[in-house]
Amino acid sequence: MVLELAIQSIQNKLRLGSGTMLGNYEFYYAAGIICRKLDLAPPEFQKPRELQMYLVSRTEGKDFADPEVMHLAKMIRYYQAEEQFDGQMEQLFQMGRSG
Secondary structure (H helix, E strand, C coil): CHHHHHHHHHHHHHHHCCCCCCCHHHHHHHHHHHHHHHCCCCCCCCCHHHHHHHHHHHHCCCCCCCHHHHHHHHHHHHCCCCCCCCHHHHHHHHHHHHC
16 A cells, blocks of 8 residues: 555656655655666665665756656655665665666
């Protein structure tokens, strides 16, 4: 149920082009999507702040033609990553990567 809620939440935010991420579950799903869309391959699975720094370093200051990528990059940049980490987050990341 938690996985479905995080996925639906990010999909709605992308569809509307607004909103901010509210937790690490949403963050990991969004991170998986942006990695897929930009063909990014972060090193070994990373904790929230490390993954966020990786993604920001590859998206900050860039202008993307895809409005979803632009919104994902913005949400990721301003997200306040939490230290909490569990296996469902890794699963959400992989689900975002696989589309």
